[in-house]
Amino acid sequence: MSVKVNPDKCTACETCVTSCPFGAIELRDGKAFITESCTVCGSCVEACEFKAIERTGEEAVAAATDLSAFKGVWVFAEQHKGGIASVALELLGEGRKLADKRKTKLSAVFIGHAIKAKARELIAHGADLVYVVDDPALKDFNDDSYSAVLTTLATLHKPEIILAGATAIGRSFIPKVAAKLYAGLTADCTMLDIDPETGNLHQTRPAFGGNIMATIVSPNHRPQMATVRHKVMKKATPDASRQGEIIDVKFTTAGDMRTKVIKTVEELTETVNICEADIIVAGGRGMGSAKNFQLLEELAKTLGGAVGATRGAVDEGWIAYSHQVGQTGKTVCPKLYIAAGISGAIQHLAGMQSSDVIVAINKDPDAPIFSVATYGIVGDVNEVLPVMIKKFKELRG
Amino acid sequence: MNIIVLVKQVPDTSEVKINRETNTLIRDGVPSIINPFDRYAIEEALRLREQHGGKVTAVTMGPPQAAESLKEAVAMGVDDVVLISDRAFAGADTWATSYTLAMGIKKIGTFDLVIAGKQAIDGDTAQVGPETADMLGIPFVAYIRKIEKIEAGKMTVERMMDEGYDVVETSLPALITVVKEINEPRLPSLKGKMKAKSLKVATLNAKDIEADLNLLGLKGSPTKVVRIFPPTPRGQREILSGTIEQQVDLVAKKLKEQAMI
Ligand SMILES: Cc1cc2nc3c(=O)[nH]c(=O)nc-3n(C[C@H](O)[C@H](O)[C@H](O)COP(=O)(O)OP(=O)(O)OC[C@H]3O[C@@H](n4cnc5c(N)ncnc54)[C@H](O)[C@@H]3O)c2cc1C
Ligand SMILES: Nc1ncnc2c1ncn2[C@@H]1O[C@H](COP(=O)(O)O)[C@@H](O)[C@H]1O
Numbered sequence: 001m002s003v004k005v006n007p008d009k010c011t012a013c014e015t016c017v018t019s020c021p022f023g024a025i026e027l028r029d030g031k032a033f034i035t036e037s038c039t040v041c042g043s044c045v046e047a048c049e050f051k052a053i054e055r056t057g058e059e060a061v062a063a064a065t066d067l068s069a070f071k072g073v074w075v076f077a078e079q080h081k082g083g084i085a086s087v088a089l090e091l092l093g094e095g096r097k098l099a100d101k102r103k104t105k106l107s108a109v110f111i112g113h114a115i116k117a118k119a120r121e122l123i124a125h126g127a128d129l130v131y132v133v134d135d136p137a138l139k140d141f142n143d144d145s146y147s148a149v150l151t152t153l154a155t156l157h158k159p160e161i162i163l164a165g166a167t168a169i170g171r172s173f174i175p176k177v178a179a180k181l182y183a184g185l186t187a188d189c190t191m192l193d194i195d196p197e198t199g200n201l202h203q204t205r206p207a208f209g210g211n212i213m214a215t216i217v218s219p220n221h222r223p224q225m226a227t228v229r230h231k232v233m234k235k236a237t238p239d240a241s242r243q244g245e246i247i248d249v250k251f252t253t254a255g256d257m258r259t260k261v262i263k264t265v266e267e268l269t270e271t272v273n274i275c276e277a278d279i280i281v282a283g284g285r286g287m288g289s290a291k292n293f294q295l296l297e298e299l300a301k302t303l304g305g306a307v308g309a310t311r312g313a314v315d316e317g318w319i320a321y322s323h324q325v326g327q328t329g330k331t332v333c334p335k336l337y338i339a340a341g342i343s344g345a346i347q348h349l350a351g352m353q354s355s356d357v358i359v360a361i362n363k364d365p366d367a368p369i370f371s372v373a374t375y376g377i378v379g380d381v382n383e384v385l386p387v388m389i390k391k392f393k394e395l396r397g
Numbered sequence: 398m399n400i401i402v403l404v405k406q407v408p409d410t411s412e413v414k415i416n417r418e419t420n421t422l423i424r425d426g427v428p429s430i431i432n433p434f435d436r437y438a439i440e441e442a443l444r445l446r447e448q449h450g451g452k453v454t455a456v457t458m459g460p461p462q463a464a465e466s467l468k469e470a471v472a473m474g475v476d477d478v479v480l481i482s483d484r485a486f487a488g489a490d491t492w493a494t495s496y497t498l499a500m501g502i503k504k505i506g507t508f509d510l511v512i513a514g515k516q517a518i519d520g521d522t523a524q525v526g527p528e529t530a531d532m533l534g535i536p537f538v539a540y541i542r543k544i545e546k547i548e549a550g551k552m553t554v555e556r557m558m559d560e561g562y563d564v565v566e567t568s569l570p571a572l573i574t575v576v577k578e579i580n581e582p583r584l585p586s587l588k589g590k591m592k593a594k595s596l597k598v599a600t601l602n603a604k605d606i607e608a609d610l611n612l613l614g615l616k617g618s619p620t621k622v623v624r625i626f627p628p629t630p631r632g633q634r635e636i637l638s639g640t641i642e643q644q645v646d647l648v649a650k651k652l653k654e655q656a657m658i
Pocket of ligand 1: 340342382
């Protein structure tokens with residue numbers, strides 16, 4: 001596998017020389033020359049305005065066949081303003097199990113700014129090694145810089161597996177890394193298992209709107225990449241005395257960043273991200289009005305939970321889209337999901353049916369939501385919810 | 398502005414059922430539709446054309462019958478369509494699909510913007526957008542709910558995030574994926590329908606797009622599906638009875654027992 005310069009197109013502008021994270025390009029005889037240090041990361045291919053550098057796919061296939069060169073399990077440790085996303089800790093819990101089964105190491109890749117102090121937390125949660133890429137230019141999430149960093153590291157160290165959260169960030173840039181590495185990527189896995197002999201990762205995920213489950217393997221390609229939603233995997237109990245290594249990685253800009261974040265706006269009506277909530281109180285069109293949604297908020301507050309909604313309720317304008325649960329909203333997996341005035345359309349079920357306990361309130365005894373409900377209350381939300389709020393308030397003292 | 402819209406034909410997943418005996422999908426009688434998210438992509442492209450002029454081309458990779466979806470796109474108002482179709486593409490995963498689309502787009506010619514849906518409802522992977530962008534070597538921004546402005550080779554957009562949104566500026570050409578907040582897709586017009594009826598859909602095959610045959614279809618796909626099975630049904634289910642007070646009391650008691658509250 002190699003990167004080639006087309007001398008007819010090269011103008012010796014040196015853009016590639018500065019864009020190469022490995023210092024692997026020089027000018028020789030007035031043309032760009034790729035030296036032995038090249039890791040075929042492709043940064044120069046993108047940087048070249050004259051399309052004078054190419055990386056051919058055929059060779060990528062050949063390179064991918066030496067599977068034994070790939071070792072270890074990696075987790076992309078997502079953070080927001082320095083706080084580690086809970087999904088990253090959950091993935092370390094799962095990654096630890098996979099690494100132990102395969103008798104290999106678990107590493108975390110930690111990208112951001114002013115985050116180094118937090119790296120120990122990743123070790124406490126199971127990482128043997130943490131690659132910290134800490135740079136002011138990495139403060140905001142950027143598809144170009146994040147994918148360049150992860151691609152470069154993975155090309156250099158050749159992990160067998162890379163796991164990431166199926167968050168807005170993960171789902172945005174992880175596919176770009178997979179595209180570059182010619183790696184198989186499976187989105188939204190709900191179950192992972194490794195074959196200790198071959199290292200093949202068995203990735204199970206729902207498909208066709210949750211109608212079926214599919215198990216997917218990438219037998220001839222490494223790394224094997226997967227994203228996993230919040231709350232699907234379990235965190236390990238942190239152990240502050242765990243030993244691990246922290247490796248500082250210098251960030252070298254791979255040329256110009258083509259996209260930049262101008263500002264970030266938070267717009268959840270409450271502070272809890274519903275993906276991370278242990279308890280969700282969700283409402284549908286059966287709630288009848290925006291005003292009635294306040295009942296849900298009161299119940300959620302009483303229980304220390306968050307408010308979710310169906311697309312029906314969001315379309316009515318009763319609550320913001322960021323609260324929508326389902327195929328085209330968020331997939332949630334709380335301990336308790338209370339569904340009030342929700343019919344239970346397949347697209348909604350796809351987003352919540354793996355909740356531990358589901359309580360459904362609906363006045364129609366034949367509503368499909370009851371087929372997934374642990375406990376079903378047949379009744380009018382206007383009557384049931386006030387009684388529930390009162391009862392739970394009593395219980396909580 | 399030259400805009401390419403990526404359109405996928407999908408089975409209407411709300412109509413898909415599973416045969417519990419054979420554990421296979423019952424696809425008979427399941428209608429094929431344009432992936433719902435791709436309608437928002439088409440609509441946004443048409444609106445941009447109305448503002449900035451130019452041309453909208455809808456592109457799909459799929460079997461010959463996917464031409465139906467392209468005709469629907471024409472009925473909505475797109476100027477041109479291209480079907481990328483070849484037996485060699487069968488069984489493509491997101492990597493091989495993206496490679497094929499990227500090669501096809503390069504063949505189609507110059508463009509300022511590629512718009513795709515956030516995800517396709519059959520696979521829900523949301524990977525083809527970013528992977529195609531990467532293979533085209535152009536910037537990518539996901540989950541766009543609003544295009545604020547386009548000027549001087551740059552575009553400013555609002556990107557939905559888990560906790561709200563980001564305002565992002567990107568250089569053009571770029572590839573974006575759109576969410577349903579972005580617009581309300583129009584219905585096909587009568588004139589469009591007439592045009593669609595007589596349309597001969599231009600088709601590109603593997604040779605036309607100068608693709609590396611090793612990278613196509615099942616052969617070029619890193620991922621393989623090894624097993625398909627129905628989701629495990631949820632455990633115990635209980636429909637309660639009694640007065641509302643009694644039912645709520647019972648639920649509260651059960652939740653308390655399980656330390657849920
Ligand atoms: C491609 C696609 C993607 C979709 N994605 C999503 C998604 O991500 N999330 C999602 O939620 N939906 C999604 N939908 C929409 C989905 O199909 C349903 O239309 C939607 O979930 C219905 O919302 P609902 O349950 O609030 O409303 P309805 O289906 O209208 O149900 C209201 C329910 O409330 C009950 N009710 C009415 N009044 C009362 C009362 N006073 N007390 C008690 N019960 C009452 C009724 O019996 C009924 O069961 C999608 C659809 C498509 C086609
Ligand atoms: N075969 C295809 N042909 C054209 N566009 C596609 C195809 N597959 C996926 N896309 C585009 O990529 C988006 C995301 O699809 P997916 O990654 O399959 O969830 C879709 O909304 C389409 O815009």
